[in-house]
């Protein structure tokens with residue numbers, strides 16, 4: 001049976017990287033809510049026009065509208081087979097709505113949590129530095145530049161640290177994530193469809209685990 005793969009992971013857990021690998025190596029398209037909303041701004045469908053009006057008015061996009069966006073996007077040819085959802089569902093209500101879609105499309109839902117311990121996420125997110133010159137990303141813990149504080153290619157350019165990568169702000173983002181995602185994890189765990197994979201270690205190893213879950 002074709003699958004709807006729901007990837008769940010905290011900021012910094014690397015689920016985006018894994019979703020990209022699934023697309024590149026297995027041809028499983030990655031459908032992300034961010035991309036869908038961006039697409040809605042330029043499309044000319046009745047739904048897109050409705051979404052554009054809501055956005056222009058500054059109102060929030062409801063669960064029902066979000067569901068219709070996902071439904072419209074996944075009715076295209078590239079999602080006839082299995083696909084990965086990134087950033088959807090976010091709540092238990094959205095998860096229930098997704099059941100309808102799965103039924104309609106004749107697919108089974110499988111939820112995979114990319115699990116990374118809190119202190120590791122903290123390091124990944126607060127350790128991030130980037131070169132304003134070339135955009136190269138470093139991490140002071142896991143991928144330090146050759147000389148402290150400057151880009152390998154641009155030794156005259158001090159690396160920059162994003163204002164929302166401070167420990168305090170990252171802690172808030174992670175707490176928000178936990179709070180929002182807990183009901184979702186419970187929803188899938190209670191229906192026996194949640195698999196946890198270890199999101200620490202190297203990217204290839206994590207991908208192997210992911211493939212193992214899907215096979």
Ligand SMILES: [Zn+2]
Pocket residue numbers: 131132133134135136151152153154157
């Ligand atoms: Zn540089």
